[in-house]
Amino acid sequence: MSLSEFLAGYGAYYLIIGLILIGIGGLLLKSNYFKKAISLTILQSAIILFYVMSATKRDATVPVIDAGLGAIQPEQYINPLPHTLMLTAIVVSVATSGVAIALLMLVYRRFGTLEEGELLERMR
Amino acid sequence: MIGEHFPVLIPVSLLVGAVVSVPLGLWRGSLSRLVALLATGFSVVAAGVGLRHVLRAGEMRYSLGGWPPPIGIEYVADPLALFVVLVVTGVGFAVTVYSKRSLERESPQNHVPFNAVALLFLAGLSGMVMTGDLFNLYVFLEIASLAAYALVAAGEKRAPVAAFRYLVLGTVGASCYLLGVGFLYLATGSLNMADVRAILPLLPHYRLPFIALCLMVIGLGLKMALFPLHVWLPDAYTYASSVGSAYLAPVGTKVAAYALMRVWFGVFGPVAYALPIGAMLVVASVAGILVGSIMAMAQNDLKRMLAYSSVAQVGYIGLGIGLASPLGFIGAVLHILNHAVMKATLFLVSGALAYRFGTTSILPMDDRLRRAMPWTSAAFAVAALSMIGLPPTAGFFSKWYLALACLKAESWPLVAVIALSSLLNAVYFFRVLERMYLRKASAEERIPGPPASNPGEAPPSMLIPILILGLGVLLIGLANAWIVEKVIKLAIPSGL
Numbered sequence: 001m002s003l004s005e006f007l008a009g010y011g012a013y014y015l016i017i018g019l020i021l022i023g024i025g026g027l028l029l030k031s032n033y034f035k036k037a038i039s040l041t042i043l044q045s046a047i048i049l050f051y052v053m054s055a056t057k058r059d060a061t062v063p064v065i066d067a068g069l070g071a072i073q074p075e076q077y078i079n080p081l082p083h084t085l086m087l088t089a090i091v092v093s094v095a096t097s098g099v100a101i102a103l104l105m106l107v108y109r110r111f112g113t114l115e116e117g118e119l120l121e122r123m124r
Numbered sequence: 125m126i127g128e129h130f131p132v133l134i135p136v137s138l139l140v141g142a143v144v145s146v147p148l149g150l151w152r153g154s155l156s157r158l159v160a161l162l163a164t165g166f167s168v169v170a171a172g173v174g175l176r177h178v179l180r181a182g183e184m185r186y187s188l189g190g191w192p193p194p195i196g197i198e199y200v201a202d203p204l205a206l207f208v209v210l211v212v213t214g215v216g217f218a219v220t221v222y223s224k225r226s227l228e229r230e231s232p233q234n235h236v237p238f239n240a241v242a243l244l245f246l247a248g249l250s251g252m253v254m255t256g257d258l259f260n261l262y263v264f265l266e267i268a269s270l271a272a273y274a275l276v277a278a279g280e281k282r283a284p285v286a287a288f289r290y291l292v293l294g295t296v297g298a299s300c301y302l303l304g305v306g307f308l309y310l311a312t313g314s315l316n317m318a319d320v321r322a323i324l325p326l327l328p329h330y331r332l333p334f335i336a337l338c339l340m341v342i343g344l345g346l347k348m349a350l351f352p353l354h355v356w357l358p359d360a361y362t363y364a365s366s367v368g369s370a371y372l373a374p375v376g377t378k379v380a381a382y383a384l385m386r387v388w389f390g391v392f393g394p395v396a397y398a399l400p401i402g403a404m405l406v407v408a409s410v411a412g413i414l415v416g417s418i419m420a421m422a423q424n425d426l427k428r429m430l431a432y433s434s435v436a437q438v439g440y441i442g443l444g445i446g447l448a449s450p451l452g453f454i455g456a457v458l459h460i461l462n463h464a465v466m467k468a469t470l471f472l473v474s475g476a477l478a479y480r481f482g483t484t485s486i487l488p489m490d491d492r493l494r495r496a497m498p499w500t501s502a503a504f505a506v507a508a509l510s511m512i513g514l515p516p517t518a519g520f521f522s523k524w525y526l527a528l529a530c531l532k533a534e535s536w537p538l539v540a541v542i543a544l545s546s547l548l549n550a551v552y553f554f555r556v557l558e559r560m561y562l563r564k565a566s567a568e569e570r571i572p573g574p575p576a577s578n579p580g581e582a583p584p585s586m587l588i589p590i591l592i593l594g595l596g597v598l599l600i601g602l603a604n605a606w607i608v609e610k611v612i613k614l615a616i617p618s619g620l
Contacts, residue, residue: 020303040292050306100288
């Protein structure tokens, strides 16, 4: 397998792995709670991209029936199911971000900080 | 007829209740509570009738929107699913009856959204249990989780911090599960549980499904607070309001454990036994049992003690699952029921103490507590003895089946762990019982703030659920043979 074939086949998956690692790294390393919320969004987006990526095919078109192609050749269309699944996952991700930010607003109003160390001290 | 639709009726009625209760509650505050009672009461009846029907006539499958299963989403009403749904809705109904006075005291302005969120939580859990579709399970998992974050956040001043940490770990868990579903879908091209199970043995190699299983186990392990993924639990249960933790603690983690059984036994089955998932679960569960019990001994707050004991109790369920034998399965499923009823009783009692005395600290308790609240104390004692595992209370029997499963697997250290953990449970519960029943009141250590005008039991709407659940602990213990023979044995997955 040549490098260009490898990149065309698997390159995007390595980028997605990179995104997942950035998300998890942010969750582990950042002490600011808002940055943790951002890392969560990155992690969820990476998984959404993973699903969308898995639907792609070479030389295939959008999954809307094309009069010229007909409906009997599934290899001519990319797989629509992961996209529809990810519509739901995007809704879930938005809801999670919304709840996270609402919680952080409450935390900031009550304790005046979102830094983990200061927060733990003020919670005593 | 209505009968063939009711697998889907349980989550739908709870969801509709959640949506309807907000506008009605804003119009007349008391209506939201009425809607919550109707929705949970209806779902208990539906689950009971459904379980009875399924035990006679076999499992039922319902295709959502009329699409046949591998394409459409399927709901499966088998004995195991309806048993767990009955536990979830039954405890949910008892807590809903209890919630009124406690909410009036602890969060007077918020009871309308609180009721709606609690219904949403129960709807998510029952959907997780009933669904036969891997992606649909993820959606309901997130519905239940988002509602759970809100239930935690509605507690005391520090609750939003605990809720946010719960949210971070819970979302990571759900993301792991979702990624696992993605790998499984890439390998099999299906999301229907039964369909995936049929396709898996035909695959040429299991690289993708094994990665998927590992991710799903980690994700669901986070949701069920399996050691060492339990760190979100103690703060969340402690800082949530009394009613909030009474909703969360008995059923929240159990349904994730049920989902783990579904995925591991129901979807993967024998294919997965090449992976040491069971050994890993057993090790994590044993560590959780010991660490949870030891940490519980060190707590001076009743709710925090109960939260750590939840970590230990989830360990028992994980142990039963990890042994992957029929006896272990019986022990785990029976413990889902037992622990839900015992923990609900204990958390409701701690809520009643908070209602009367404004504190759940263990240190100032003495025998005036028992004289002021004899029935509540009795229910606490029964549930505590059951947690320790004294016959004939319910807790003894699930431990008995787990110990039998360990004996059958010839793992003597595990038997020793079960015995040791019962001793540890005895230590921390007798610490409370000793103060409640034996310690004489002394002048300097007083329970803070019992108003002199109304000493005595909590109001009937709080006391009756406590007593019914406390009685339930005894009755389940006495009826355990019937439950195991008639229900759980029918639910043992094939290939175990």
